[in-house]
Every structure is written in C-alpha cells, then in structure tokens.
Amino acid sequence: MKKRLFPSIAILTLSLLAGCSKPSEPPVAEPVARVSTAPAVRGDLPLNVIGYGTVQFDPSRQQVLTTQIESRVAETLVQPGATVDAGSPLLRLAPSSASSLDLTQALADAAGARDELARQQRLRADGLASDGDVERAQTSANDLTARANTLSRNIGDVRTLSAQSSGVVDAVLVSPGDVVPAGSPLVRLSEPDAIQARINFELEDATRLASGDVVHLTGLDGGTHLTDAAIATIDLRVDPATRMTSIIVPLPPGNGFLAGEAVRATAVGDTKSQVILTPRSAVFTDEQGDYVFIDQQGKAERRRVESGETNGDLTEIVSGVSEGEQVVIKGGAILSDGMKLTSGDTATGQAVNPEAPK
Template identity: 35%
Template structure:
C-alpha cells in the first residue's frame, strides 16, 4: 500500500513538470520597415533667399521741372503703360517763376543798354576793346538766360513721355507746386525688371555671379521664373546685417514690380554621388549613422554626408551605390534588430 502511494506521487510530479513552459523563453522583437536602395545621382547646393521685384535703375528716366510751377492736371497713374509723346501731366508757371522771367528780361535789357554805353565810351576814347567785349558777353549771357526761362515756361504746359514706358512712380500731386529741378515722374523705359535679394553673410560668401536662380512668388500664385545672379553688393547693410544681390528677370516676366519673391540660388552641383533620403540619417554623440538591411537584420553603419535638399542628402563616406538602406522606422531600431518589410505582398491564393 505504501509503495502504491509513492508511485502515485512520482507520477503526479512528472505530469506536473511536463505541463510547465520554460521560464527563460524570450520573444525577439521585430520591426516593420521599408527598404530603399542607395542610388547615384546629381544634387545641387541651394541657398534660400527672399526679396522683392523692382524696376532696373539702369532703365529709369526722371522727368524734372525746369522752373517752379503748379501741377494743373495729372493724367497718368503709377504702374500704367504710356506711349511715346503721350501727355503725362500739365503745368503752368508759378507766380514766382513769372517774376523770375520778368527779372531776367529786365536784366537782359539793362545789359544791352550797358553794352551800347560802353561802345560810345570807346568812341570817345574812354573805354577799351576789352571793356566792349566784356559788356557784349554779359549782355549775351543775360539774354540767353531770359530766352531759356521763357522757352521752358512755354514748353511747360504739357509734359510728354519721351519713349514708350511704364510709370514707375509719381512724385507730385495735382494742384501742388514743384520747385525748380525737382523730379515729377520716374519712368521705366521698357519692362526691365530685376529681383533684389537679401543674403546672409555666410551665404553671400559662397555665391558667385552667374549662379542659377529660381524665383517664386510669395502670393501662392504658383509663378516661377528661372534667372541668374547678375550683381552682388560688396557692402553689408548696417541695419539688416545682410548683403544685397540682384537677378535680372527675362522680358515679359509674369512677376510684377513690388511683388515679394522667394529665391533658390544654386551654388554648386555634385554629380553622380550616392544619395539617400534625408530622414534615413540619424545623429548621436559620435556623429551620423544609418541602418542598412542585411539578412532581415538592421545593421548600424557610420556615415558622413555632404550637400542636401528638402528630401535628399549626399553620402560622402560609408555607403556605396546599390546597398539596401532602411528608410523609415529607423528611430526605433537598434543595431542587430530583426526586421520585416512593411510592403511584402501576400502570396496569391490558388
């Protein structure tokens, strides 16, 4: 009887041991990833900038007032196109200008009378030939001044455009008085536009004249213009601490004067270099690294990089064309971690 109990206990213990799972079994984590291939390609180094479109000063023409005058009729608006000979505004001499003309006439008359008096003194032996020449020259100068003022007054009534042009700016108002020599209007002879761009100091140092520039309007119009850098100021603006650069716009550009633009300036192009997505590169205290895929395993690889844009980055060391690189889920990976492709297609059912 005692032997039977002992056998039963051994049997139960054996059955119990057979039903327990091993306590040291660990499920190995697996990451779902997407795989890309390192490809050779071209990548450009782009310097961003912002600016505004303006008329090229080389083709601006100022229309000035010769004498003080009243603006009686302003017939154009800023930004409008005008034809050669078209009336832009009308003026009339101010009271002060009329006084100046009358004074010049009197001075000319006095000078002529003085020249005649010197000639009579010469006949009496009281003046020399030099005195006569001086008096004659003075009389001619005074008469020329009077004639000039009168002529400018006569032609002042209608101010016309000298060429087909665009009114860049109007500096007077109808009914106002303008001083002698002041600018009335500024014309752009032809549609010559340029973009004035602001550059950070470190960017200005690497940009060269002739660099390709893509100009995009900031008004969500989708307008885009290809141009080249044509000039760069060698001074730093003391207010903004930036450098100004210029890009000429092609004729009949869709961008308009005064329009704000974003510029992408190409400084250099690296050709046939290894390229990978920007978001596949990570950083730690030792530098940059990526994960490559080997036998369904993530392998950490140290790299160095070069030129980049919004989506792509150049790899200068650490990778070669054709290698398989993990392009997402790398943030949760560790070196040696098992991986499984996200986009593996199911086998078709028979």
C-alpha cells in the same frame, strides 16, 4: 502487501498530473520589418544659398520728368501703376509767383548783356577792345537772351506736362498745390519690361556668388511665377538696417513678374565634389549623434555616422558608410539593431544622384 501499494499509487498520481498539464507553446516568431532601401552613392553635392527680395523697375531705363521753372502743381492726371502712351497728359502746372520775378530779372539781364555787347563792339572799332572781348560779350548775350526766351515760353497760362514716350508710371513725386523749384523731379516713368529683382543675402552667402551665376526665382505673392536669370551685379555694401547685402538680377520679358512683387531666390553657392551621399530620410539623430541603418544580409545594422552638408533631399556622409551600401530610407524609425528586414522597395543608384535643387 501495503508496501507494494504505495509505489503503485505514486506512479498513478504522476500519470494523472502528466495528462492534465498544458502542451508546450511553439516558439515566438522573430519580428520582421518591411523597409525601403537605397544605395549610398558618390557624387557632387551642390550647396544652395537662399535670399529674398523684391521686383523693381530698372532705374537705368527710367525717365524722370522735371520742370524748367519754379511751378505750382495745379492737378495730377495719373496714378502710380498706370500705363501711358507717348503724349499722354501727366500733370498740369501753373507758374509760381517767383517765376514772374525770375522772368523780369532774366529780361533785364538779357538787355544788359546786349548793351554790353554793343559797347564792346564800339570799343573794338576804336581799337580799345579785342576780338576776344567781343566774343565773350556775344556769348553772354546769347545765353541770357535764350534763358529769357525759355522763361517767357514757360510762364503764362496753366500748361500740361506730357509723357515723352510710352511706359508705366512708377511714381508721381508731387501733389496738387506743391510749389516745386526748377529742375525738381515730378513724375518717374519706366519701361514695362525693364524689371529686375533686388535680392538680399547674408554677406557670407553673397561672397560665394559671382556675376553670371544663374538664380532661380519664385514669386511669393500668390502667383506661380518661376524663372531662371543671371546675376548682373553683386552689391557688397552692407545695409545698416538689415545687415545684409544684395544682388541685382535682370528678369527676362514676359515672365509674369510685376514690380513690387516679393520673390525667393535660390542659387548654387558652392559644390562639394565626389562625396558619399544618402537620402536625408536615412539619417537619424539621438543624444549621441547621427546614425543610419544598413541592410546587412537581411538584418538591420545600426551604425554611427558623421554627416556633413544637407541640400534638398540629400545628405553628405563624411564617415561611417561606404559607397554602394544599402541604407534604410523608409521604415527606419521602428528598427532596432539586428532586426530582420524585408525590402519593400529598393531604389537604384540613379534615384539619389544629386542635382542642384531649384
């Protein structure tokens, strides 16, 4: 009877243990990442070059006022940047002490030339001089007399130097008290709308540009000035201080730019034709190189790629992605290979077609 009891107790114990054990847990759901995708497209990729420079007045359309005799600057009447009309007073000039000596010498030279003319005329009457001798003496007498008359008009009381036409005072090149020789520049006037941008570029970038290429200019001094203009000149001399070259871009009137303003210039230096393009946000980099995630039938496929040039929001894919494949452009940072995907936003091919960025 005891032998029959032991099996019954064992069965009862197993039944009690089975009744106290926890129910089996349901399987863990596989994570699903919500991403945005876009197709890789084939198109042209413009390669921009960027330079920086300054707006300045066009030197070819500037007027430099000078003095005909050595003078002393008595007073400056304008400041750089002022707008003046034709006839506006700019400087007051007084003759220097040397100017009086110049006048005395000029009067003596003119008198001597007239005496020589009279002598040559007498010799010609006596047949001892030629007509050519008389003509040369006449020319010399006329020139020296004109110079003496000019000095006589300019030497006297304080005189005023006035603007010959309307414009902007680009520079006052003298200060009160300066003694300036004859022919010295005193004031530089510029036409208000005759402005240009001188943009500095690396030599390698400048050689990729040509006269007539369009440049997009953006003001950097707090304004919102934007304009497109064509390159007029490419100066391939290298500045020894900056080791850069420059281009000259005339600016259209009424664009809002001012002389002295700093600008940023963007131009298309080259174009890569018919390459595979993806948004730049699709490309990731680790210690082994670049990679992207491809949406393969709802699962993430991590794929190694060779990337090329990048311009704006677009990156060239040299190898690793085919045209039309859906690349993850948003949400890829949290993905791992093989993860399930749900697409929250799928762009069309038109969304990433390249344009020359401005």
